Amino acid sequence: MIFDPNPVAFWLLAAMVTGCALAVIRAHKLYHAGLALVGTLFGVAGLYGLLQVWFLAGVQVLVYVGAIVILLLFAIMLTHHMMTPNLKTLSTQPWTAAAMCLMLLAVLLGGILSSTWQTAPDTTVYPTWTSQSGFQVAEAIPSVKALGFRLLDPFTLPFEMVSVLILVAMIAALAVARKPPTPEDPAEGCEEVVP
Amino acid sequence: MMRQFPANPDLTVEEFELNMGPQHPSTHGVLRLVLTMDGERVVRCKPVVGYLHRSIEKMAENRTYTQVIPVTDRLDYCTSMTSNYVYVMAVEDLADITAPPRAQYIRVIMSELNRIASHLLWYGTFALEVGATTPFIYGFRDREKVLDLFESTCGARLLYNYLRIGGVSRDLPEDFCERMLAFLDEWEPLIREYEALLDENPIFYNRTKKVGILSPEAALTYGVSGPNLRASGMARDVRREEPYAVYPDLEFDIPVRTEGDVFARYRVRMEELRQSARILRQCAEKLPKGPFLEPQPLRLVLPEGETYVHLESPRGDIGCHLVSKGTDKPYRCKFRTPSFCHIEVFEHLVRDCLIPDIMAICASFDVVLPETDR
Amino acid sequence: MEPIFEQFVRDLTGGFQIPFWAPMLVSLGLVLAFIALNAMFMIWLERKICGRIQRRLGPMLTGPKAWARFSMWTGGWFQTPCDSVKLLLKEDIVPAQVDRFGFMLAPVLIFMAALAVYVPLPISSTAHGQPSPIVVAVADLDIGLLYVVAITTLTILAILTAGWASNNKYSLLGGMRAGVQILSYEIPMLFALMGPMVLAGSLSLGDLVLVQHAGLFGVPFLGWFLVPSFLGAVVYLICAVAETNRPPFDMPEAEQELVAGFSTEYTAMRFAMFYLAEFSNTFVVCMIFTAVFLGGWTLPGFVPPGSLNLGFFHLPYFDLLAGMAIFFAKAYAVVLLLMWIRWTFPRLRPDHLMTFGWKFLLPLSFLNLLICTVLAAVQQIYFGGNPG
Numbered sequence: 001m002i003f004d005p006n007p008v009a010f011w012l013l014a015a016m017v018t019g020c021a022l023a024v025i026r027a028h029k030l031y032h033a034g035l036a037l038v039g040t041l042f043g044v045a046g047l048y049g050l051l052q053v054w055f056l057a058g059v060q061v062l063v064y065v066g067a068i069v070i071l072l073l074f075a076i077m078l079t080h081h082m083m084t085p086n087l088k089t090l091s092t093q094p095w096t097a098a099a100m101c102l103m104l105l106a107v108l109l110g111g112i113l114s115s116t117w118q119t120a121p122d123t124t125v126y127p128t129w130t131s132q133s134g135f136q137v138a139e140a141i142p143s144v145k146a147l148g149f150r151l152l153d154p155f156t157l158p159f160e161m162v163s164v165l166i167l168v169a170m171i172a173a174l175a176v177a178r179k180p181p182t183p184e185d186p187a188e189g190c191e192e193v194v195p
Numbered sequence: 196m197m198r199q200f201p202a203n204p205d206l207t208v209e210e211f212e213l214n215m216g217p218q219h220p221s222t223h224g225v226l227r228l229v230l231t232m233d234g235e236r237v238v239r240c241k242p243v244v245g246y247l248h249r250s251i252e253k254m255a256e257n258r259t260y261t262q263v264i265p266v267t268d269r270l271d272y273c274t275s276m277t278s279n280y281v282y283v284m285a286v287e288d289l290a291d292i293t294a295p296p297r298a299q300y301i302r303v304i305m306s307e308l309n310r311i312a313s314h315l316l317w318y319g320t321f322a323l324e325v326g327a328t329t330p331f332i333y334g335f336r337d338r339e340k341v342l343d344l345f346e347s348t349c350g351a352r353l354l355y356n357y358l359r360i361g362g363v364s365r366d367l368p369e370d371f372c373e374r375m376l377a378f379l380d381e382w383e384p385l386i387r388e389y390e391a392l393l394d395e396n397p398i399f400y401n402r403t404k405k406v407g408i409l410s411p412e413a414a415l416t417y418g419v420s421g422p423n424l425r426a427s428g429m430a431r432d433v434r435r436e437e438p439y440a441v442y443p444d445l446e447f448d449i450p451v452r453t454e455g456d457v458f459a460r461y462r463v464r465m466e467e468l469r470q471s472a473r474i475l476r477q478c479a480e481k482l483p484k485g486p487f488l489e490p491q492p493l494r495l496v497l498p499e500g501e502t503y504v505h506l507e508s509p510r511g512d513i514g515c516h517l518v519s520k521g522t523d524k525p526y527r528c529k530f531r532t533p534s535f536c537h538i539e540v541f542e543h544l545v546r547d548c549l550i551p552d553i554m555a556i557c558a559s560f561d562v563v564l565p566e567t568d569r
Numbered sequence: 570m571e572p573i574f575e576q577f578v579r580d581l582t583g584g585f586q587i588p589f590w591a592p593m594l595v596s597l598g599l600v601l602a603f604i605a606l607n608a609m610f611m612i613w614l615e616r617k618i619c620g621r622i623q624r625r626l627g628p629m630l631t632g633p634k635a636w637a638r639f640s641m642w643t644g645g646w647f648q649t650p651c652d653s654v655k656l657l658l659k660e661d662i663v664p665a666q667v668d669r670f671g672f673m674l675a676p677v678l679i680f681m682a683a684l685a686v687y688v689p690l691p692i693s694s695t696a697h698g699q700p701s702p703i704v705v706a707v708a709d710l711d712i713g714l715l716y717v718v719a720i721t722t723l724t725i726l727a728i729l730t731a732g733w734a735s736n737n738k739y740s741l742l743g744g745m746r747a748g749v750q751i752l753s754y755e756i757p758m759l760f761a762l763m764g765p766m767v768l769a770g771s772l773s774l775g776d777l778v779l780v781q782h783a784g785l786f787g788v789p790f791l792g793w794f795l796v797p798s799f800l801g802a803v804v805y806l807i808c809a810v811a812e813t814n815r816p817p818f819d820m821p822e823a824e825q826e827l828v829a830g831f832s833t834e835y836t837a838m839r840f841a842m843f844y845l846a847e848f849s850n851t852f853v854v855c856m857i858f859t860a861v862f863l864g865g866w867t868l869p870g871f872v873p874p875g876s877l878n879l880g881f882f883h884l885p886y887f888d889l890l891a892g893m894a895i896f897f898a899k900a901y902a903v904v905l906l907l908m909w910i911r912w913t914f915p916r917l918r919p920d921h922l923m924t925f926g927w928k929f930l931l932p933l934s935f936l937n938l939l940i941c942t943v944l945a946a947v948q949q950i951y952f953g954g955n956p957g
Contacts, residue, residue, distance in 0.1 A: 031733055032670065038726060058715040066722025070752060073729050077745065144711055144772055213738050220828060235742065235919065326816060326916020332623035392913070398817055399915045550742070550827070551820075551918045 009050055017043035030076045034069060041065050055144045210238055217246045221324050221554050224564035226538070228545075228553070237553065240545040242538050247568040255528035260286050260495045261360060263525065268354035270530060271566035273316055276302075276309040277508035278566075279358040282528070284439065284504045285517040286360050289497050297485045298362035299440045304375070304478045305348075305357065306506075307471040312341040313509035314464050314471075317561045318389060321461065324558035325402050325551075330392050337385060340378050347371065360495060362488030372479040379472050386468055393461070403458035407544045407556035410455060417543070418536040421511025423560055426463045427455035433507040445477050457559040464561070494523045501527075510534055510561055534560075534567040580885075596707040600687045608848040609649040615908055617642060622912045656844075659837035664736075667834060671734025676835070676842035679727035683846035683853070686720045689713035690856050691775040693866045693892030704775035705889060713774040714762055717857060718755065721812060724850065725751045728814075728821065728831050731843070735834040743830025746919055747821035751812050753926045758808035760934035764798035764941035765861050768948075774857070778865030785944065786952055792869060795862040797944050800937035802862040804930050809854035810907060811922070813847060817914035820922065855903035856896075863899045866892030 020039030027033040041064045048057035151159050216227040225246035231239040251270060255263045263282060270278040280302060287294065294302070319334030342352040347368050349357040357364055393399045409419065414427040424431055430451045434442045450466030452459035497519040505514035511533030518527040537560040545553050613628070620627030620641065628645030629637050637644030663672060690713075691706040710716050725748050732744015766772060769780040777794075784792035795802050811818040822830035832843050859865060877887035884890070917925070 029668065031668070031730075035671070035674070035726075035730065054710060054712045055715065058712045058719045061719035062715065062722060065726065066719060066755070067752070070722065070725055070729065070748060073726075073733075074745070074748060077729070077733055077741070145770070211738065235746075322915065326819070327914065328619070328816075329623050329912050332625060336624060393915070396915060398917050398921075401921050402915065402918050549918060549920060551916070 006050065010047070013043050013046040013050065016040075017047070031073065034073045034076055037072070038065055038069050041069065055147055215553070217243075221558070223320065223557075223562060226557075226562065226564055226567075228541070228557075230545075230553070232550075235549050237545050237548050237550070240542050240553070242541050244535070244538060244564070244567050247564050249565075249569070251569045252528055252530065255525050257524065259493075259523045260497065260525065261491075261493065263528065264358065264360075265354070265356045267530075268356050269565060270532065270569065271508070271510065271513075271534070271563050272353055273313045273563055274309045274509050275353065275355045276305040276357065277506065277513060279355065280306060281504065281506050281508070281513050281515045281530075282517075283358045283360055284506060285502055285515040285528075286495070286497065288502045288504050289500055289517055289519055290360070290495065292361050292489065292491070294362045295486045295489055296441070296483045297366075298487050298489075300478055300482045301363050301367060301487060302358060303440050303442065303445070304367075304475060304482075305345075305355075305363075307474045307478070308341055308344060308375075310471045310509040311468060312338050312345075313561075314468050315341070317464060317509075317558075321558040321561075322393060324554040325399060327393065327399070330389060333385075333389060333392070337382055340382065344371070344375060344378065347374070359488055359491075361491045362486070364488070366487045372482065375475060376479055379475060383469070383472050386465065390465060400458070402551065402555055403461060403559070404456060405454075406457045406552050407548070407559065408454070408456045409540065409544060413540075413543065414455070417540045419511070419540060420533050420536065421507065421509070422463045422467060423460055423511065423537060425449060426452045426459035428453035433505055433512055437505070439504075439506055441478075441481075444481065445474050447474050457555050460559040460561075496521070496523045505531065508533065510563060510566070511537070530569060532566045532569065534562045534564070537562050538567055600684060600707065604684065604687075604845065604849045607852055608845050609653065611848050611852060611904065612649045612652075613645065614904070615911075616648070617645075618905065618908045619912050622909070653841070656837055656841040661837040661839065664834055666736045668734040668736065671730045672834075673839075675727045675731035675734060676839040678730065679724055679846045680842045682720055682723035682727065683849040685723075686717055686850070686853050689716050689774050690853065691778060691860060691865060692856075692896050693889050694775070694778075695886070695889050702779065704778075705892070706775060709773055709775035712772045714766060714772045714777075714861070717774075717853075718759055718762070721751075721755070721850075724812075724846075731835070732831040735831070737834055739827045739829075740831050740833045743821045743827045743833070746827075747814060747831060750814075750818065750820060750919070750922060753923060754808040754811040754930075757804055757926060757930040757934045758812065760931065760938055761798075761801040761804040761808065762861060763934075764801040764937045765794040767938065767941045767945050768794060768797060770945075774860045774865075778860055778867060781864040782867040782869075784869070785948060793862065793864045798862065798937055798941050800933050801941065802858070804934045804937065805862070806858060806903075806906075807930060808926075809858065810910065811926070813850045813854055815847075815851060815907060816911045817916050818922065819916060820919050851907065852900065852904065855900045855907065858903050859896060859899040863903075865899075866896040868895055 017040050020036045020043060023036035024033045024040065027036055041060060045057040045060040045065075048054075048060060210231050210233050213230040213232050214227070215230055217225040227243040227246065229241040229243060230237055249269065251266055254266055258266065264279055267278045267282045268275040286292075315334040315338040317334075319331035319338075322328075322330030322334070345355060345357075346352050348371065349355050349364065351357075409423070409427050411424075411427045411429050414424050414429065419427070420431070428451060430449050432449045433439070434447075435449055447470045448466075450463050450470065452463050499519055499521040501516070501518040503514060503516045505512050507513075512531070513533055514531035516527070516529040516531065517525055520526040540560065541553075541557060544556050548556065617627040619625075626641045626644065628648035629641065630645065631648045631651050632644060632646035636646065663669060688707045689710040691704045691709055693705040694702040695705070728747040728751075729744045732740045732742075732747070735741070765777055768785070769777045771777060771780070781792040781794055785797055814821050820830075821827075822832060827833070832840055835843060873888040873891040877884040
């Protein structure tokens, strides 16, 4: 094939990610911001797909879109006046914000430029979507199985540590959010206040 | 209205109002419930009635005593026979007329058949409210057969206008008793089928057990009557306490449940279906020969006086307070309808329930709106 | 899909090399056509089954009258096409107070999810029982099951958006109910699917079917994961019904409570999209159940020949067609089961639904995972390797 669709796909996805990210911060309704976030995350998942790490792409959609953004949207739906466009989208401290952003950019660029990018051994048909490979995962790319072996063989300890860490964080969040009920007020006891 | 949590004053919950009805798939006509909700939980419920007010009581004052009968049909379109009956009973009581025995039996047959039709309708809609579609069709299918019996008797399927002062408008058709018995033989085993669809289903059980519990005291305070009262453990039935027509000669039980929840109201009605069938069989056996009507003058003039009579309709204790000033028209004709009292209970029962419970509770009381608004 | 498609084209045209995008386009067209036609048939079937259960005839008047006279199953064939045309021609109403962007996005989103989920579903294969059969799917992804579950979450997003954007309290309640319901039933569903994953050692739906055909402990009849992972199958089916918002788990659109839930404000084509997606998802659930628990397009001990020669007529691709027939027969058996459940049960209450999901189904799916892991270990130790 003379035409290689990969760069086209990459730039389209990159535009989608950036555009949606902009929309997240510029949207006038919180819910729209949430929807734009979904677009961003989907774009990132698409980029993973382009790199043929399908497992990561799937997990990205499942965890971020399927769980985190949905919870976020739930939270948004519980806010006041969710239908009225009442969001100030520009920061009240533009110069501080700009300085912070530039610093972040510098750190990221430094990281990107200083890293030696290790690429997968390019022995396969990986970049070209010939009719032979199509969506099929090429053999040389680490498969789900390989990932599983990696996680549970050499990296078992860090893997387990991370899960314990998440559990601890969850319990801590619960402990912070839920104050013990005082004796005279049972947990669901609420009093009515006229605004 | 904001609610604050004492543990965390920054955390407030905003309640919102949900206007359920007057146009909503499951408010049975035009009941309106103004609900104050906290999420899916009901904080307050205010039933609003009157959307179907047709001033039946006022209309009655401008018609002769006989002309009022078709108006009473529209009181409760699911049981026109008993609505007819309670008015006719009041007039007869005031005029001191006694219907011939055959008419008495026919009236009881019609009341009980109508009870079956009404309970079948209730069974269908109640199941529909808890989300089961099939029982609805089952209930309607068998109600049709009852309506066929009515049609052969008085020509109408819904608003019968069958009872007359001093009897009934026409005699039963020749083969009525055979057809009725054939229907009962065919239909009575089907009650088991209705029950099998719902009773043994854990989903139904969870949704109706311990939901909408009405204590006997509260029931009496609110003036609840009929199957709803009997489901709260009070064995009260006008047919037994102040027997009218030929009920003293008939054997039947009064099904009573003590739980007072939605399930109990459902069970009581299912048992009543069986009892009605039992009464009907006895009536078919005992039905005497003779006249079916003691003809009255077209313009019946009633002596001055007033009376209050009541009887057991499928929905409960329906009463008629009739005042005569010695003319050919009622001076006042007031109906005491059970549905009106039952709607008041919602406010009390629905509090702290979830939305699906509202449906189950409202449906379990078998409220019919035209009867409420009159 | 591609290799078979290519082979097919080559057989027909004598060595024509197709462009790389052709298989994608053809699969898209096929899936779209399949969704529409299958949904139409399923809606007709649903109404007929419902009628049968309720002792009615169901739709009888549209369609050839002569057929209708024959039996209830031959009447009313044109009912759903007529309904679809009606929906197409209806006025498309966007209420004034809605959030236009969200309101218009939601049906597209839900249909996108319904469409995308078909990608890894294998419906048949060529060369049964041979070392490397070619699986018929749009693309037999390495992460098939994960992909399916991930795409399903888009449905929640669409329903939440529909509920929020409609600016209607009933819609909002419906959307919230749907979100909570799908989110909490996804977890036991994933764990229920994990049993078969462990047994097969793969996430690819095609591999799962092939492993089942090979059998467990060397016994082909034990192969269907319905047997070793029975609890998982039950949990999956319940969760799947809940995920597709079908009764008795249709709280989000409970007519008696929330009018029509999240789709209250929708009319015409937009409503049709929701409706279509719902039926499409129902069938997808049945297809996944077939592939994961019922052995997909295989039957134990049955290997269809590559082509059928009846003497007077030669049928190529016989194994492929036989596989499809078996697959759809199984899937429709599951569809019938779901319909039977739908027309018999009352609706659950949202809080009971949560209790049921978290306190009953989730532990059950854990237990199932444990059993499957033990069985897979036994298989590995005594019979060598994964069953496949």
